[in-house]
Amino acid sequence: MKEKLESLKQEALEQIDQAQTADDLQSVRVSYLGKKGPITEVLRGMGKLPAEERPVVGELANKVRQVIAEAIDEKKAIIEEKAINEQLEKESIDVTLPARPVHVGGPHLLTRMISEIEDLFIGMGFEVREGPEVETDYYNFEALNLPKDHPARDMQDSFYITEELLMRTHTSPVQARTMNAYKGNKPVKMICPGKVYRRDTDDATHSHQFMQVEGLYVDKNVRMSDLKGVLNQFAKQFFGEEREIRLRPSFFPFTEPSVEMDISCKVCQGEGCSVCKKTGWIEILGGGMVHPRVLEMAGYDPEIYSGFAFGMGPERIAMLKYGIDDIRHFYTNDRRFLKQYHQA
Numbered sequence: 001m002k003e004k005l006e007s008l009k010q011e012a013l014e015q016i017d018q019a020q021t022a023d024d025l026q027s028v029r030v031s032y033l034g035k036k037g038p039i040t041e042v043l044r045g046m047g048k049l050p051a052e053e054r055p056v057v058g059e060l061a062n063k064v065r066q067v068i069a070e071a072i073d074e075k076k077a078i079i080e081e082k083a084i085n086e087q088l089e090k091e092s093i094d095v096t097l098p099a100r101p102v103h104v105g106g107p108h109l110l111t112r113m114i115s116e117i118e119d120l121f122i123g124m125g126f127e128v129r130e131g132p133e134v135e136t137d138y139y140n141f142e143a144l145n146l147p148k149d150h151p152a153r154d155m156q157d158s159f160y161i162t163e164e165l166l167m168r169t170h171t172s173p174v175q176a177r178t179m180n181a182y183k184g185n186k187p188v189k190m191i192c193p194g195k196v197y198r199r200d201t202d203d204a205t206h207s208h209q210f211m212q213v214e215g216l217y218v219d220k221n222v223r224m225s226d227l228k229g230v231l232n233q234f235a236k237q238f239f240g241e242e243r244e245i246r247l248r249p250s251f252f253p254f255t256e257p258s259v260e261m262d263i264s265c266k267v268c269q270g271e272g273c274s275v276c277k278k279t280g281w282i283e284i285l286g287g288g289m290v291h292p293r294v295l296e297m298a299g300y301d302p303e304i305y306s307g308f309a310f311g312m313g314p315e316r317i318a319m320l321k322y323g324i325d326d327i328r329h330f331y332t333n334d335r336r337f338l339k340q341y342h343q344a
């Protein structure tokens with residue numbers, strides 16, 4: 001009987017050793033330790049043994065049972081650990097791998113141009129103001145010395161909504177409104193960026209909707225030299241220290257005298273090339289001294305106050321800065337175009 005138990009033990013331990021899975025172990029457990037297993041059978045048959053052998057065999061059988069049970073538990077722990085390790089191996093992530101790039105958008109080139117322009121003028125003490133895109137005829141035209149019979153007020157040139165309302169054709173009405181609000185007794189130093197509308201057929205250089213940044217400085221003793229100083233500072237900061245500016249006489253209904261500002265051509269350093277049409281100079285913006293009628297209508301006494309104003313087109317400036325050949329690129333949103341000007 002002892003030998004039988006001993007060999008059962010060896011047999012079971014061998015099978016446990018060979019077991020690969022939890023299922024294998026479970027069947028070893030059932031076949032050796034189960035109710036119908038050989039050890040249970042030995043214990044059941046104890047009655048037939050001589051009385052003095054019973055405790056010895058009983059103890060041995062229990063011991064064998066215990067050894068097998070322990071071996072199964074041990075092996076089970078090993079199998080479980082192996083399974084966990086395999087899973088960890090399979091599911092491991094390499095945290096040192098470079099991350100997949102996340103494609104984020106960025107401000108539109110025009111938005112960036114306008115922010116840069118704003119920053120430069122803020123640096124010179126100007127405040128930034130915005131106003132409505134749907135304007136009254138009064139603020140868009142009348143208050144800017146464009147009376148009812150002025151050719152610029154032709155129905156063909158603007159988007160009229162009613163007789164009295166239209167899409168603004170420039171951002172000047174924001175400045176006229178500001179002067180009105182200050183009631184003629186406070187200096188004004190502002191720029192106003194925004195969308196404007198003209199009834200044009202779109203082509204490489206025309207768009208029915210585009211951007212404008214206008215500036216206005218009204219105070220006592222504001223002179224043409226102040227305009228020139230401010231514009232010179234802007235041009236050098238925006239286009240580069242090495243750029244020169246020049247003012248040429250021009251005409252606008254809302255300024256007198258009026259000027260246009262050129263910057264020296266960067267491509268040919270003033271020698272003359274195709275970019276500057278052989279002149280050495282590139283036109284950037286228009287401006288002048290605020291017309292006394294405009295000051296007067298806004299409630300400023302032109303005998304006491306004077307001012308300068310200017311206006312520029314961010315599209316034109318971006319086209320010159322980056323060599324963009326078609327204004328429609330700004331509004332057709334081809335990502336191949338937009339992406340080139342993305343900045344983090």
Ligand code: 2NL
Nearest residue numbers: 172175254286287309310311312313
């Ligand atoms: C241009 C020229 C200009 C102004 C805008 C202005 C505004 C007020 C009074 C007087 Cl409230 N003038 N604005 C003056 C001269 C020129 O714009 O070529 N813009 C793209």
